[in-house]
Amino acid sequence: MEEIRSAYLDETLDTVRAADFLQYRSKDLPTWCPGCGYFGIVDALYRACRELDLKQENIVTVSGIGCSGRTPIFINTYGFHTLHGRSIPVATGLKLAREDLTVFAVAGDGDALGIGGGHLPHVARKNINITFLLFDNSIYGLTKGQSSSTTPHEMKTSSHPAGNPDTPLNPIRLALAYGASFVARGYAGDPQGLKDIIKNGILYQGFSFIQILTPCVTFDKENRTWKNLKENVVDLTPRMEEKNMETAMRLAQNEPHGVGIFFWDKKRPHYQEILRNLNKGN
Amino acid sequence: MKDIDIVIEICGSAGEGTISAGEILSRFMSGQGFEIMSFDSYPAEIRGFGKCVAHTRISSNPIYSPGKLADVLISLNDNHAISQLPTLKESGILIYDSQPARPHEEDKSVAGRTKPGMISYGIPLNMLAHKAAGNARGMNMVALGALSALFHVDKDRFTDSIKARYGKKKQVVIDANVNSFLEGYDWAKENIKKSDPYSFEGVNLPEQKEKLIVNGNQLVAQAALDANLMFYAGYPITPATKIMEILSKELPKHGGTLLQTEDEIAAIGAVIGAGFGGKRAMTATSGPGFALMTEFTGLSVMAEVPAVIIDSQRAGPSTGMPTKTEQSDFNSAVMGGTGDCPRIVLAPADTKSCYEATVLALYFAEKYQTLVVVLLDFFLSNSIKNIDVPKKPAKKYRIANIAPKKEDLKDYKRYKITKSGISPRAVPGTPGGIFFSTGLEHNEYGRPDYSQAGHLKMTQKRYDKFNAVLVEAPAPEISAMGRGKVDIGVISWGSSAGAAREAVMAAQKEGIKAASFSSMMVSPFPEKALIKFADNCRKILIPELNFSGQFADFATCILKRPVEKLNFITGRPMASEDILQKMREM
Amino acid sequence: MMSFNDHYVIIGNGPAGNHAAKTLRKKDKGARITIISDEMIPYYYKPKLTGFIADEIAQKDLLVTSLESYKEKDIRVRLGQAVEQIDPDSKSLVLKHMETIKYSKLIIATGSRERLLPFMSGYADHLKFITSYTDVMDYKEKIQNAKEFFIFGGDLVGFKFLKMLNSMGKKVTILIYPNAFWPYNLTEDMLDQIFTSLSQFDVSIIIKDDISTIDKKDNGSYRIKTLKGVEKTVDMVFSFNGLVPDIDFVKGSGIDTDYGILVNEYLKTNIDGIYACGSCAQIYNPDMKSYSASIGWPNAVVQGEVAAYNLLGDHKVIESVGRKYFDLEGVKIKTTWWGDINDASQE
């Protein structure tokens, strides 16, 4: 008979160690609710850093307020936990002052598209060379379940018990419209796939906008749950071969749960390069 | 027939149902006719390692403060309960989980840390919860069950109130909670040998009145609706969020509109817009949000557009301690912002006066066409009290805009100088009332005017409103002074007033000649009354929940004499015990 | 002698435990000393409990020492905390609430608990005992409210209790159970003596009979039937059939136990660093070449001190303040009466 073996813990442990990403974790156990999708996100982040072999001390993770704001605490890099919605400007300043650093800006949907929404267009059109991770659980977690900018229309929340009157933003379309030149969507339940996306985002010299679908296991029991995500998330990579705006926009429009890199304008220079080019002349 | 006055604290990790257990307990006790006051403290984290404490004082007599030390501590989580032990009385009772999922290292268990003299009852909370519902979620109910068994609380009535609490939820949820409660009750009856004196049996209670069990936030929302609020804009922030959540449900029913904006800046902007349109509008926030709004507050005063901001204070500065109570926004509320910026500030002293304060705020704002700030704090916002149902405000308070008369409209001066400082105000849509408002200094017509005389005149006009306000402002609460001078006068404001009042009563029992003074009206302040009171006191004591004594300094300027400060920034509400102690020392 | 990293743990907060602790502190100023007791009040006079039930004695008068005196001596008392397990290999204790405590040396002085004879197992649930303050707190109110009592067995404590009930004007029935009597197994004539001595009280006495059934009725009272067909309905049923060492938690730890915890004449168990004293110990007596247990306050006091001295390296042999030996199922018991409080009242 064909020799099939069951999984042996010691061997799987070796496989995990071989991946060698633990060095990118901090010492402190994350305080997110058990089952939170954010665990999947940081898992991908660790692995991406490892596979690109980034030096921890050359990375800075900047965050705002909210559950996502805690991310820097759990990553073994320089971290900056700033004000609500203000992670992008801080990251921008930092990156412009220290081009040699790899800078992550992380924010939740409330942080980035709500209070901080005003910053998004500008960082996008300037094409600041930072990697922006949007932890999108479509709800306010830290203030206990109010509607956020990506909460579906008519979904009942503690701030809209009768149903959310607002139409949710489509972050991908938004980013495309703002002129972001790297626009992707990942899924917290797919650390492998997400890792590849983040890697590309880091490699790209410019503003990379990565929306990450993730559940809030504590305050969203009906919409973006693990169950729903598992059923609906689809990998669009095959349909995204040629990265042009039209396909991107169409997919962004039609595939709310599609993951992959929607748009990637590799030729576009980032802010510092533009400055340099402009200054060449005179 | 006996009295009871007991403080019960439930301590656990956020998400373990600590808070809801406290709520259920106090609702039930109130239903039984007890006076209750409860106060929760919880962390910013939703789950994980945040410490939660549900603190409830239950008494057969009137109470004005939550009480400092606990008679009973229920531990749903040893780590947190250990840090809570110091607030348990020397002879206090500990109820703990005797069969947790994981064993404790030395001195890591709350039971092990109890001081001699304390009584500890071990209940297998975790195990029983699992037994009742297959998971640990019911631990809080198991604990309540055990509590009821130990203190002779009526089992059936309690289960009824649990059912009532979860009435709208699925049957499984109700069953899970009820079963957990019963598991705890029966187990304790079966296995615990009671060795403490507390019992709710045969306590004599005042005759039953219809009671409202509310916290400050709920009352603010209720008052706003009763006082004709038509528009609300806000942004979630602890501890004010609840106000928005309630209004979001209720306001539409009253034909009003609620807008959740992307931030506080937009919120106050929208409020001013609505005010300009002649609708009663308000927003609620806390220190950080209030700071964001500061620029707009100036506009409200300057352009004389009604705006009401509820500022529920929390420990600051900056993000500070979002879930800790403090009275440290006094300065920024009364004086913050740019320029000479007179605004009305009200600070309710207890839960029930949150209602009055809100009604007055909307009334003052509309009538005096200016900014009104109501200073709540985390404690007032969240502490639950059972109060008599407040009576609805009279028409006078619901419709207060002084509209221009016919002759006014002939040559309409939106900012007409008057004795009271109030100019008749036309709302958009009023024929002939068209005017121009601006944040720039302006003349009576509202046109920009940078002349010295103009600025002086208009500034004076804005300050003149104060005199009129003071006339109809609520009078300060002053305890009976008796004949002759008293040794210690305790002057307090906001949520500290209740504790001060209890402290003074206790002091009098001890033979200390003392009296108390507190005023809801903070700006403008009833200075004459204050001075009259102070003249009758040999020493003045001013307790408040901030580090620098913001109000004490403010009062000193009025009194022009030294005062004793008593300041705490423990994040906990003022305790009468501490004030009394200080009075003894004085 | 100073040893700052030593941790002496004493299980039991009675006369033996406290005198052990006191002595240890006298001799060793530096060590950590912890007393663990499953009772919730400090060191108290057990014999006075009956008086406490009758409200002749106030709670504070029960206490032998104040909490302060522990503080002064820098002794940590863990009250209301029961030990569940001893692990001599890792020198640690596991408490009932699942906390682990490390010790460097251990003294077991847990005393005794009610003696439940196997043939009672049928109706054990319905029997009440008076062996601790906790019991008393639990029953006090019930006892004061109850009218009719049934006492089963009857020993010295039992008689104290009976007299107390009698003075409280309760109706009492006692079934004297000779084989279960304690500390003596009664002989015929002793039985008669007791009978007469009891008849001065207003109690109904049953002798030479046995319980057949006890049923709990819905109204909370109990119906008792005896073999000879006597029937009684009472509010509470108490069992006083003597005491046995309270040592269940020691079983399986590797410490030798038989009737009590087996210790040599120096009160040391078979495991170094672990000692036992008081009525939970069964002490080897070189002269008698056999083990004997002991009861009574003064015995406990002496043994507590001796155990402490020996724990610190001494070789004191105990001379118990014995009055009488008697045999209980093959175990010699040395006793001084419970009455002899005065021996200890110089506390």
Added chain:
Amino acid sequence: MKRNHLYSKEEKLFQDKNKIYSAQSVKQIVYSTDARDFGQVATSIPCQEACPAKTNIPGYIRCIHEKRYGRAYELNRSANILPGVLGRICSRPCEFVCRHGEPDNGLSVAICHLKRTCADLKPVSHRIIEGLYAPTGKKVAVIGAGPAGLAAAHDLAVLGYRVVIFESMENPGGMLMYGIPEFRLPRDLILLEINNILRMGIQLETNTAVGSDISLDQLGKEYDAVVVATGCVSPRKLDIPGQELENVHHGLEFMKAVNEGLTPFVGDKVVVIGAGFTAVDCARSAVRLGAADVSINIRKTGEYMRIDDSEKHEAQFEGIKTYSLIQPSKIIGKNNKVTGIEFKRTGMEKIDTPPYRISVPIENSEFIVPTDSVIAALGQTPDVKKVSTRFSGLDKKGHQTGIPGIFAAGDFVTGSSDVISAIAGGRKCARVIDAYLIGEKRKQTVVRLENHVTTDRPRSHDFIDRVGMNTIDMKERLFKSTNEVETGYTDDQAHEESKRCYLCNLKYEIDPLACIYCSACIDVAPKDCIKMIADVPVNPDGTYGEYRETDDWNAVVSIAIDHANCIRCGQCLSVCPMDCISVTKTELIEIDT
């Protein structure tokens, strides 16, 4: 997800053939001989591990739960051929290690009572299944029809041998028949289960003592192999003055007499000496013979008695006293009748070799106890000489006697032990003989792994209290001394008790390759059963050591389920967002090589 993702298990499988398979991916059944799997089974299923016969306990309890009593009986019989008997008198090593009996988990599952239940309640339509091998044409003689002999005979018959059993007594069963009192083990039951064995064409020669009636050498010539399973029959003697007196009985002989329906004299006061089952049986029998004051006297302390609590309790309940730390030094008599016995007191002492704690007499500590009879139940030793004088050095493991073709099993090899060990020994011996005669192994033990998905039981079952055994009261016990005291479970009781089994044969595993470390499982764990681990050491023998736990996020290599603490409640399964927890059913089974 609509399309099979790069992280879906199946795909992992195809991606990389030589990668490890997750148990979850094992769709077909897997037979493993890997030491780690054997180790896992050993640590995971303590009851089965503790059983000398390696009975599949969770398996048959599950069958009982499904009310398939017949199947349950077969599962038992495949490991021990006398389920009904063992269900009454087994020494229950399994129950001492049952996970349900661990602190805070309640009481152990009543495994033995349940075993009895399958015998009691199996349907009339139940058929015994024997996987018979083709006849080998070879003959084997078995000496002794006790548990070991019967077990060996049975297995040999199954393996296709012609088997003849020689039994010196009048009835088969050995100790079962003559050592154990009828009130604990009904005779018809023994005979029934023995006949089930004999039915396979096994020839039984009773009243035939090898050594006297027929010689071992002769058997050696006539048969291809011989099994010596004569057990332990020669009583261990008191070796003290006065033992020859009348009314000094030896435990086994005493029981034999009682079991043959005789009434040996015990008198009013009886002193039993010994600390084992036999001692208790003697004492309880003495009570039934009308003794008023019966005492069991032991050298060590109570906790060293080799009996379980229920026995202890029954004895106490029947009024039997226990005196410890004494040893008899002299039996005193008047005109050849016992009048009393002299004891020495003893003390406990430590030695460095097993049993580590021994009792030693204390000099001049003698004292005298008056008594009418003395029963010395000190156990027995094998009587090697009686069978043959040529035995040279027993090889206990290999069951070799030193004489080619002659093997040995049971107490004869191990010395007086318990029935289940004897049966296990007999079966092992049969395998050895088979290999010896055929020249190769025909069977091998492997671990059977099968994907299982569910937990098979709700959490609420963990809180059911152990169902007590029904017994008859004192009057009935004394009314007819052979009345069986324990009356067995009813159908409902059995069903209720069967719910309590944790089903430790189900293995729960987290696949760290798919896990995102979100700790949802740890959050719902009822015990300290799911751990953040840095490493798992592998022992020299290939099994796993204890997990090395860590609280450092950057040291956590995996979140892993601790099989030794897992009570199989399935909470983790229901919350895992990544579906990376698998359930695998693990069984020890015998397959043909």
